[in-house]
Amino acid sequence: MKFTDFLLNTYILSKGSVKGLKVSSISDCSQKVEKDSLFIAIKGRKTDGHNYLATAIEKGASVLLVKDSALVPSFFKGVVLEYTQLNLGSLLNQFYDFPSEKLFTVGVTGTNGKTSFCYLLEHLFQSCGWPTGVIGTVDQHFNQKKWSSILTTPSSADLFKRLNDFVKLSARAVAMEVSSIALDQNRVEGVDFKALIFSNLSQDHLDYHGSIENYWKAKQKLFLQAEANRNKNLFYLINQDDIYGYKLKTLLRKSCWTYGQSVKANFCFKIKEYSKLKTFFELKSPFGVFDFSVNLVGEYNVYNTVSALACAMLTGFKAEDCQKALACFQGVPGRLEKLKTNKNFDVFIDYAHTPQALSVALKVLKNNFKRLILVCGCGGDRDKKKRPLMAKIALSLSDHIFWTTDNPRYEDPQKIADSALEGINKNKKIKLELDREKAIKKAISFAKKGDCVLIAGKGHEQFQIVKDKRISFCDKTVALNFLKSI
Numbered sequence: 001m002k003f004t005d006f007l008l009n010t011y012i013l014s015k016g017s018v019k020g021l022k023v024s025s026i027s028d029c030s031q032k033v034e035k036d037s038l039f040i041a042i043k044g045r046k047t048d049g050h051n052y053l054a055t056a057i058e059k060g061a062s063v064l065l066v067k068d069s070a071l072v073p074s075f076f077k078g079v080v081l082e083y084t085q086l087n088l089g090s091l092l093n094q095f096y097d098f099p100s101e102k103l104f105t106v107g108v109t110g111t112n113g114k115t116s117f118c119y120l121l122e123h124l125f126q127s128c129g130w131p132t133g134v135i136g137t138v139d140q141h142f143n144q145k146k147w148s149s150i151l152t153t154p155s156s157a158d159l160f161k162r163l164n165d166f167v168k169l170s171a172r173a174v175a176m177e178v179s180s181i182a183l184d185q186n187r188v189e190g191v192d193f194k195a196l197i198f199s200n201l202s203q204d205h206l207d208y209h210g211s212i213e214n215y216w217k218a219k220q221k222l223f224l225q226a227e228a229n230r231n232k233n234l235f236y237l238i239n240q241d242d243i244y245g246y247k248l249k250t251l252l253r254k255s256c257w258t259y260g261q262s263v264k265a266n267f268c269f270k271i272k273e274y275s276k277l278k279t280f281f282e283l284k285s286p287f288g289v290f291d292f293s294v295n296l297v298g299e300y301n302v303y304n305t306v307s308a309l310a311c312a313m314l315t316g317f318k319a320e321d322c323q324k325a326l327a328c329f330q331g332v333p334g335r336l337e338k339l340k341t342n343k344n345f346d347v348f349i350d351y352a353h354t355p356q357a358l359s360v361a362l363k364v365l366k367n368n369f370k371r372l373i374l375v376c377g378c379g380g381d382r383d384k385k386k387r388p389l390m391a392k393i394a395l396s397l398s399d400h401i402f403w404t405t406d407n408p409r410y411e412d413p414q415k416i417a418d419s420a421l422e423g424i425n426k427n428k429k430i431k432l433e434l435d436r437e438k439a440i441k442k443a444i445s446f447a448k449k450g451d452c453v454l455i456a457g458k459g460h461e462q463f464q465i466v467k468d469k470r471i472s473f474c475d476k477t478v479a480l481n482f483l484k485s486i
Helices: 003-010 049-058 088-096 114-127 156-168 180-184 212-229 243-251 299-315 319-326 355-366 386-397 413-421 436-446 475-485
Strands: 012-015 025-027 037-040 063-066 079-082 104-109 132-135 139-142 145-148 173-177 195-198 235-239 257-260 267-274 279-285 288-294 346-350 372-378 400-405 430-432 452-456 463-466 469-472
Touching (some): 003 088, 025 156, 037 088, 088 156, 104 114, 104 212, 104 299, 114 132, 114 173, 132 156, 180 212, 195 243, 195 299, 212 243, 235 299, 243 257, 279 299, 288 319, 299 319, 299 355, 346 355, 355 372, 355 386, 355 452, 372 386, 372 413, 372 436, 386 400, 386 413, 400 413, 400 436, 413 430, 436 475, 452 475
Parallel strands (some): 025 037, 037 063, 063 079, 104 173, 132 173, 195 235, 257 267, 346 452, 372 400, 372 452
Antiparallel strands (some): 132 139, 139 145, 267 279, 463 469
């Protein structure tokens, strides 16, 4: 079907003619509109695209897709289409010629582990001969080509464009992080997934979802929609050991593959040996029993690794090839990343910004070092219930804490800290330093031989969000520059 025919069959033509119409691009952001773009005006929770119609027209939009054509400025001379129900997936699939159908598209959802899974799977696929793109929290990339990432899962318009970019660049597969907010907003509707992975679920994003139950329902949506589409070539891979993973398995009609330490899991692993930088484990699978080593530490990283291995093996790659590939994996940016230093203590940065993620990171490091020194904070305008939980975890698992800021947004940093440290702010283990750069430097200065400094919360991020501005800031850069100076 021609794209113009699709438009006429799907939406109401309110103004203009589509005869001979050529659309150069599709965007739901007025700032990204180009000459002859189709601009989609979407009413969201915080903003309404209809307020930016004039900007889109000024930037060259030739087609406007709107909910209410009466809101279109009278001076617009192009085509106006009106929607009663907006199915972005169908629109974007028609325009880009169904890009996800041309890729082995893998989606992963869960509170923690999504980024690590995608990087691990990318490495395994690439090593086994499948050029693979990644869409996620750190960035969007394919080989050396990189695009910045503002959202874990981009808007529908940006997502389908990126999938099409991957097709043009000759990608064979894509590993995609799928967030609960993206699922709630139907951003991945229309994506033809070949594999779906569920890692785990714990408290996060309650500022958006309101309750853990709503958060859980959003996560389910990825799998339930896939069930409705009845894709026979799709497989599910679920963490057997996570209570929500177990619940998800019972909800689905289609049989699932599972992974975990439970003997009931299809891919059952057993950790054999830890070191500071490497983990050795055994994996019992439907394809046999194999020993693996990975340059990552911590039980949670073995879960991430096993999920990627299971996905690769279910896709058709040999375990022996995965063994060789995994041994060369160099880690994930900002995920328990050890900084290179010539000091007699170690410094790690990690993205942990939820109670569970912080607990896991601290437990991994605690037994390997003399003292554990933590730099940590909580984000503003986000779930306030998790703040005291994170502070209590920090207090119970760290020897010294430098509590600081972490993307305060529109909230007062002092009030954020007060809400986290209420009742424990007088503990001698905790030092409050709201200047994050100073907090990092103080923590490193405090470290002695055999100690470990963990800078948690921001990981790979290159900014600090203050009000509505993204101010350039990188934990890794601050730490490395200071380490060189002392």
